[in-house]
Amino acid sequence: MEFQIKKVEKGDIDTEELKKQIPGWCSLLKKSPDDERLRIIVASMFYFIDEKEKSLELLKNAPDNENMELKEITAIVYMDLNYYNEALELFNEILDSDYNRNVLDLKVDCLFFLGKFEAVVKTADEYLEVFGNNLDVLTNKKAALKKLNRKNEAEEVNNIISNLNAVNKFAVYMPKDQTDEVIPDEIYERELELCFNDLKYNPDDSTVLIAIATFLYNLDRRDESIEYLDKISDDADSVTINAKACMFMKLEKFPKALETLNKSLKKDKTNIITLISKSECLMELKKYEEVLVCADEGLEIDKTNIPLWKNKFCALIELDRLIEAKEVQDLIFDLEIANDKAEGSLKKAINRFYSMEYRECLNLCYDVLDADKDNEEAAILMMNAVYLLGDLTEAPKALYRALNCNNGEILTRN
The missing domain is CATH 1.25.40 (Serine Threonine Protein Phosphatase 5, Tetratricopeptide repeat)
Structure with missing residues (x-):
């Protein structure tokens, strides 16, 4: 099981590109060894190129070993390297300090790997009381109860899990790679048939057209999906136009996506969702200077928008502007x-x-x-x-x- 470091997402930066960037970041760290966040960036980079022992060494050698943010990331790396006792010790320190209760779910995982099943049940209950139902936590609790031969309680937990696994109607209308729900093709096919029937009465309905394009994409019928996206009028509302552009991006038709997003922004220059999508599209097209311009336009509207800051960070990395990237990463952390x-x-x-x-x-x-x-x-x-x-x-x-x-x-x- 792999526990991703939360501060940087794997999909943000290509691993081969990371390998090229690491020496520059290591040089910055040598000049500022007390900079905890810079240490986290470098450790994250080693983690993502699967040099996890190096990542762990950097984290363990931090000058401030009482920093809770560092402890949390160190615990995650410990778990990924199967050092569960060391990870558990750090999770307990984090929870005792009340820094981040969200690590309770990771503590549940850790206890399960250590075979401490009574503690799994107790910690799972603590998590569920604070945060509500969580599939992973419930699954671990059920497995622990079975190990403890508490079959009736395990069955009760299984019933809760079954209810959680019911198909979410909203998830059906989303691109399949944007939801954790596993939705059978038959459901997409059924909804597609209903949409085709609706289209007979209103062939220009942009809402129905975007739904059809999404269902076709989810069924891996990519060419047909593009066909229906092209039918959506440029006069549709900005939400529909943005959805159209996002579908073009998923279909890797980035020039079409950018053209669509620019049309949407002519109607509403302040639409932050459209600006996020445009910055992502420009990243795919490797237009990094334009990414910075687009991100800055959005950040003038909303200075707390993390997706825009992340896109700006990635563009700065690609442009080898590491000191500016470090400043942006600090803002993202906060x-x-x-x-x-x-x-x-x-x-x-x-x-x-x-x-x-x-x-x-x-x-x-x-x-x-x-x-x-x-x-x-x-x-x-x-x-x-x-x-x-x-x-x-x-x-x-x-x-x-x-x-x-x-x-x-x-x-x-x-």
Whole structure:
């Protein structure tokens, strides 16, 4: 089992290109050995080219061995190298410090590999109480219960897993490489037939056309998918045009995708999703200077947009502008840490809401909105919690937060 270092994604940079870049980054690290984040970048690079012992050595030799971010990544590398006791020790230190509760799921994996099945069940329950159902955690819990011969409890967990495995209707309409759901071809074929019937009555319906193109792509009928994408009018709304461009990208028709995205941006220059897609398309076309221009345009609108920062980082790497890339990576780290905390708080808030602990839910929603004021899920949950609390003193505060979330759109829609 491979536990990816979360700070840099494998798909972001080609491994052969990484090998060329490593000497430059190592040189930077020699000049600044106390720079923890630079150390993480270099360790991540060695990790991704499968020189994991070198990655581990760099992490272990960090001057500040109390840095929790370094400990988390070191623990992940330990696990990947099957040093489970060492990884477990670090996970416990991280959890004791309350730095990142999200590592509970990795601790569950670690305990399972060590054969500590009672501890697996206990830690899995702790994770599930905080974050709610998770397929990997539930699977480990079920396996541990079977090892402990607690068959009835294992069957109860299996029932929960079965419910989770029910086909998600929304996932059916997504490109298959964008969802973790495993959807049988028969479902795509059935939905495709329904769309063809709809098209008889409205042959220019862009929503139906994009759905057909997506289903055909999911069925590996690529030429037909392109045929239906070409039928989508340039006068369609920006969401549909962006979806059309993204499908062209998946079909590796990057010039067509770029042309489509530019048409969409003529209608709405501030559409951040379109700008993200355009920067990704330009990366594929190896137009790295244009990636920087596009990313900067988007970052003027939203300085916290991680996908744009990541695309800018990758372009700087390709242009061998390593010092600037390092500065961008520092910003990405800060944003990811804030997002991790917000995501953890939101999961806790949802859990507290369904446990009818509305006051605690409300406070957690405030924490999320402090980190991400436009988080609609948190804002909606907050308003529901205030309503169920019936607390008139909290209502104005919550209303103010809702008005500041995407310019109050959740209030006008609901």
